[in-house]
Amino acid sequence: MTTGDESLLLYAELFPAEIRSVQRRVREGTLKRIAPGVVTGLPEEAWPSLIARERIRVLAALYPKAVIGPRSAFYGGAPNEGVMYLSYTYSKRVALPGLTVQLLDGHGPAQGDAPMMGRELYFPSMPRVLLENLTVSRGKFKKSVGQAAVEQRLIETYEARGEEALGALRDQARVLAPTLGLEREFAILDGLIGGVLGTRKSAMLTAAGKALVAAIPHDANRLALFEKLAEELRSVPLKQPAAVAESEQGRLHAAFLESYFSNFIEGTEFGIEEARGFVLEGKPITARPKDSHDLIGVFRQALNPGWANQTLSFGEPVLNQLRDRHADQMKERPEVGPGEFKAQANRAGSIEFVVPRLVRGTLVEGSKLLPTVPPGTARALFAMFLVSEVHPFADGNGRLARLVMNAELSVVDSCRIIVPTLFQEEYLDCLRVLTREGNPKPFLSAMQRIHEWTAAFDYEDLDKVIADMRACNAFEKSRTFHKLLFPAKDLL
Structure with missing residues (x-):
């Protein structure tokens, strides 16, 4: 024998003299025959697990130059409901311990098919997998998935x-x-x-x-996600803190801080005093003019009543509305196509947003859910996630999504939401969980918490509110070393 391992002996792998020796031992009863050319020294109760473990060796030995059949190949080469489909030179159904082999009279290895583990059992190329799984499958055992x-x-x-x-x-x-x-x-x-x-x-x-292939094609998976979020928002009462920046001066300061932090999330980082200078005090913008105008664009829409109170439309009007808002927000950035839906796919990490040709339809169909969601906080969070998840423009999507969210809060006289730097990671994490897992609960919990946090400050005195936010660690980046504090209870 060429090996001392007698758990599985295959005639196809042995020399003639070795085969005769194995046959003699089968007659003597020291080895057992599982199938023609397949012998083992293991007890019968171990045969199913042996075949499962050595499936490729066994099939290659029994059916040389067979190709994994359509249904099995579609599922990665694994048995489907206990049946392994193989394209071979004839059709037959064979029972092995723990495995049924369905042989199909079909074509042998073709261009692109690859040997499995270097043996004479082939895995078909993906084009072949798709073609063969479109063949008509009749009878009790379906060879193709359809x-x-x-x-x-x-x-x-x-x-x-x-x-x-x-x-x-x-x-x-x-x-x-x-x-x-x-x-x-x-x-x-x-x-x-x-x-x-x-x-x-x-x-x-x-x-x-x-x-x-709908008249306006849309992303059905995203629409299902929006429906799931809408269901949660309809069934869970959400907190809705009242507006706290009521005076003209308070609204000015709150709009500045909203823009400052909203841009910081997107990587437009300025010192708070530097930003205050060119946004509120009219100091000349001498460095980073594009980033500076991003800050001013969000500030303008957070402050101007026409933008600040413009709720999101539903159906086809939402398209022109978002284009107009984006055109105003990014008007100083012609290179990003202000008001023009994206032409190239965009992504954040491993998440790819809605592809360009499905943007319009997904916004139209998704926005039709808005009237079914209660106004105020619930509708605000839905509108924000809709824009964020579609990501309809080449740039400015996150800032646009938060402006849309806050408009839904302003019209019901609720406090607008500021997402401070230290909360950025938690904010983005809960969005990822909603996107990847379809679980809206962390998103709703996090946004209610930061909504209450925003409403806990007095915005009349800008120096004081900046100092208070700094004391609450709002400007910090590391959640490892800092905790976001609430001014009303944590700083007393």
Whole structure:
């Protein structure tokens, strides 16, 4: 024997003399035969786990040059409901301990298929996986997953890897289809990819696919997320602190601090006194003019009643409204396309926001949920998340989202929200949790807490409110070394 391990002996891996020795021991009863050419020294109760552990070796030995079949390949090469599908030279159903093998009369290895663990068992290329899973599957055992599943996989691929990845898949499938005799399936695949990319009207089966080919295509996954948030906002009563900056001077100071911190979150960092100089005291802007104008743009909309009280529209009017607000906010930054929806996809870390061609439809459909959410804090948080999650412009989205949020608070005479520097990490974290996990609770909890914090200050005296916020650690960056304090109770 070439090895002392007798847990699994495969005739396909042995020399003729070794095979004869193994056969003799099977007749003597010291080894057991699991299947033709598959022998073990383990007791029968251990066979299912052995086959599961050594599945690739066993299948390669029993069915050389087989290719993982459509359904199994679609799920990464694993058995589906205990059945492993293989494309082979004939059709047959074979029972192994703990595993059923469904052989399908099909094409052998083709261009792009890869050997698994260096053995004569092949995993099909992705174009082949998609084409074969669009074949008609009749009978009790479905060899292919069907169009709806393929459609969903294409949408997921597009969202994860973009337009170029789908284009490459289509090009490879076009070349491969005649070899496999799957020209009909390629025509279906071509139509589905065109539907996902928006280059043709296709008959889609999934909710996400239908959203892509709608009159105004939208992001169905984002819309489901907005609906989930709206449900929570309708069912959970939220705190709504009254406005505290009532005088003209108080509103001026509050608008300045709102703009200062809102820009700081986005990386536009100034010292508070420097910012005060050019925003409130008219000092000349001699350095960083673009960043300075970002600060002034948010300040202007936080202070001007026309902008500060402009609630978000719903349906198609929301498009012009957001474009107008963004055009005013970023009018000193022509390079970012003020008032123009983004032409390139944007992202924050691992989160990719709504792709450009779905921006309009997602805003239109998402905003239709606004009237169903109670006015005030609930509607403010929904409006903010809608704009933040779509990220419709090339720049200024975070600041725009917070301006939209605060307008919903101003019209019900509630305190506008300031997100201080020390709260930035928690604020962004709860948005990520809502995006990734669909869990709105941390978001609602965090925003109610910072809403109460904002309302705890007196904005009449700017020097005093800056000093009080500094004492509350509002200007600090590290949550490791600092805690955000409340002036009313923590500084007494």
